[in-house]
Amino acid sequence: MSVRQGAESRSFDVLVVGNGALGLSLALVLTRRGQRVGLLGQPHRPWAGSTAAGAMLGSFGEVTTSLVASQYGRQKLELGMKATAMWPEWLAALEAEVSGADIKTAEGTTVILNAIGTSEIDDANFAVIREELNRYEQPFEDIDPVDLDWVDAEPISRPLRAFQIPNEHAVNSAALLERLEAAFVKTGGTLVTELAAEVTHTGDQVTGVTLANGERLTAGQVVLAAGARTQKLLDTLPVGPRIPRLVSGYGVSALMRTADGTAPRSVIRTPNRSFACGLHVVPRGEGQVYLGATNILSPEPRVDPEMRDLVFLLQCAHRQVRRGLWDSEVAKVQVGNRPVSVDGFPLLGEGGMENLWIMTGTYRDGLHLSPLLSQEIAARMLGEEPTVDLDTFTPVRQPLQAWTREQVIQDVVDHTIGIGYEQDWTIPVDWHGWIEKDLRPATAAWAEELDAEFTPPAELLFLSRLSPEVATLLRDYYAVCRKNR
Structure with a gap:
């Protein structure tokens, strides 16, 4: 009340x-x-x-080739950099005003490039994170994968390369x-x-x-x-x-009580991939870790997790980061809704x-x-x-067209293929190329059918093929945009 x-x-x-x-x-x-x-x-x-966030305080860990390919994405990155610099003072003021549980939980972020991904997404995003760190003269340090603290992935998902970003931490949301x-x-x-x-x-x-x-x-x-x-x-x-x-970027995360009572000191994460924010493990203290997070766009916010999303998340974490998580307890399952504008x-x-x-x-x-x-x-x-x-x-605007239609279509194809590999599909070697050849013209035809002028971001273009409600939402919005020019 x-x-x-x-x-x-x-x-x-x-x-x-x-x-x-x-x-x-x-x-x-x-x-x-x-x-x-x-x-x-x-x-x-x-x-x-x-409430369901991993609460990683990082700008560069989220960088993708798509983000920095547009002026709008780069502006968003630079906002994130300014926010990162403000967090120490922000937390100190909060802790001085009121007492409570520790807020900061992780020291730095470890980015891993593991064998489960694809070169078009994982290799490219791993490389562009490093490029942007160098561009803005931010510190990072390469780590030999055999020296990674706490990581014990299954052999076919093992990390191939890794580096540490010392200034990107995490908090307990x-x-x-x-x-x-x-x-x-x-x-x-x-x-x-x-x-x-x-x-x-x-x-x-x-x-x-x-x-x-x-x-x-x-x-x-x-x-x-x-x-x-x-x-x-x-x-x-x-x-x-x-x-x-x-629309909602619905996601599932989980809190785990580790079987051996340990947790990493830093965030451990992959680059962003598969229309999502990459797999990440965040320490939460007292032998607890946060696993996150799935990302499925939905026309309406959700309150309950779907079984397939939870199973996918848990399988990814124990296979790609630490096999010992298989014996750990799921303390809590969380559902969050990220606010995603249609541009x-x-x-x-x-x-x-x-x-x-x-x-x-x-x-x-x-x-x-x-x-x-x-x-x-x-x-x-x-x-x-x-x-x-x-x-x-500014909220009242024409849709920001950050990427060409061809770039969006390529992203849809790459991330769709990436979903298959992360979910361990088994197909003949040459089928990857066949699927891609069919998927690209089908996606291009759908983009033209959806709207002849405007193209939504890749994840929304992907979703609109599956959801008549989202397709109608986009068409109606684009019609209003043309009317209000």
Whole structure:
């Protein structure tokens, strides 16, 4: 039920809708700045991405050839670098404000190139991570795979190469959310533990939020930071159709109690692959590790895991990282929903109506970017000069076309083939080429059938062939884009 502190608590300077890492961080920054802030969200965060996140604080570990092939992707990388630099001070301030469980859990990130992948994806992404580290003069150190701490993969999945990124750590997402919430309340913020049903407005001016229980809250400014569920609220506003629609990057992760009570000191991860964020193992202390994470795009957020995703994740972890995980206990299975815009890039800034702000669409980077984005959005809301250019990612926009249609089609083909190898398919050697030859023209024909002008990112183009709902969603959105040019 809602937190009620009398009639005066029903009106706020700012309402932040969404209590994941982004919403909590912004609410805390605004409260520290003297704003009366109401933070909306159910305590168990049923559709959040933050609760199931590995919470790796890294920019370069996520780099792919596709990301740095566009100006928009490079801008996103540079935002991530700025966020990485802010985390030590951000954590120190939190720990000074409120006590709680340790937040930081990993020292550095170890990137492995293992035998299970494909050269088109794994080798290329492994190489481009190193290239970008060199470009930005960031430290890393090669490691002989035989010297890898804690790694004991099965022989056919063994790591072939590896390197350590010393400045990319990880945090315990549950401990982080608890500490953020405690600091927000201690600083004077108000938790409203109901679900927002719609954004209220008079003409082109947003005035507040109506809760699922029918109660209306008013505010001078409203921020939509509800992750993938933000789309439900955008659908209640006239500006909604002009903003790239959101889908969910549904994912499954697991917490394991290791059989021997050990855990690695660093994050252990592969490069991104198979339309996902790569396999990663993150220490969580006390003989626990986090295994993550699958990524399946879905038109709606999900709350329950599918059996095939959980089985796939557990098999990958024990085969590719540590065989001893086979005897370990599954302490918890988690489901998260990453907010993915249909052009693949964040929605950050003024929302196209007076008093409306949007802070979502960050895909896999929301938690990592939270210290930076909370400071930057707060500055804009308070009329201050921002320090980072976010104009590219303004919510009301035409879809960002980061890649040519040919590049997207090639990505679809490469990642589809990669899924087969990671799932250990057994096919005659020359069938790979035959499948690819059939898959490429079929994907190209589908892209043309979907829309003659716009091409969504690879994972959305792939999904739209399987989901009539997603295909319709994209066609309708592209039609609105042409109308509003």
